[in-house]
Amino acid sequence: MFSGVFLINNVFAHHVLGRPSYSLGADSNTPPSMQVETQIGEYYVTYMAFPAFPKPNQNGRVNLYASRIDNGKTFDGEVLFKIRDDSWFSSKEEILGTQNIDDGVYRQGFVFSKAGNYIVTAEFQSGGEPYVIDFPLRIGEPGSIGPIGLAVFIIILALVAVNITQRRRLNRMKAQQHHRDNSEDET
Numbered sequence: 001m002f003s004g005v006f007l008i009n010n011v012f013a014h015h016v017l018g019r020p021s022y023s024l025g026a027d028s029n030t031p032p033s034m035q036v037e038t039q040i041g042e043y044y045v046t047y048m049a050f051p052a053f054p055k056p057n058q059n060g061r062v063n064l065y066a067s068r069i070d071n072g073k074t075f076d077g078e079v080l081f082k083i084r085d086d087s088w089f090s091s092k093e094e095i096l097g098t099q100n101i102d103d104g105v106y107r108q109g110f111v112f113s114k115a116g117n118y119i120v121t122a123e124f125q126s127g128g129e130p131y132v133i134d135f136p137l138r139i140g141e142p143g144s145i146g147p148i149g150l151a152v153f154i155i156i157l158a159l160v161a162v163n164i165t166q167r168r169r170l171n172r173m174k175a176q177q178h179h180r181d182n183s184e185d186e187t
Helices: 147-186
Strands: 034-040 043-050 060-068 078-085 093-100 106-110 116-126 129-139
Touching: 034 129, 043 116, 043 129, 060 078, 060 116, 060 129, 078 106, 093 106
Parallel strands: none
Antiparallel strands: 034 043, 043 060, 060 106, 078 093, 078 116, 116 129
């Protein structure tokens, strides 16, 4: 029969989908917060932002892939990354860094101290032509009231103020008319 001795072997995973487990980071298996694919000039450009939900004061990165439309050859030069606040009153632009290609990808790290909407700009030159690509990036939770909500709030506030002013004016005119009518009756 059977002797009753069982051997249990512990198996530890060293690779996940062909990648060594020690090279996996917190955002390695998460999808990007967004992925944009576009065609600009002579290039197909793919842009991704990691982690899936970037937060203030946490490390994140953007990946940029650029390949020629005609032959699929990867762009092999420098890409300048810039950032600006995506608000109505902000025009200040900061340079995040200049990156060289690394295994077919341009990677730019970032850390934002404030939540908000930002525009990341990637710039490079090829064949004497400048290429400028803008991508939106959301850091942190979206605000409860956006620009449209703020505009609606201001319009409603203005309508209420006009309504109150008109009512007071109408009441004042009625009171003056009432005083005139009473003074005419007494004479």
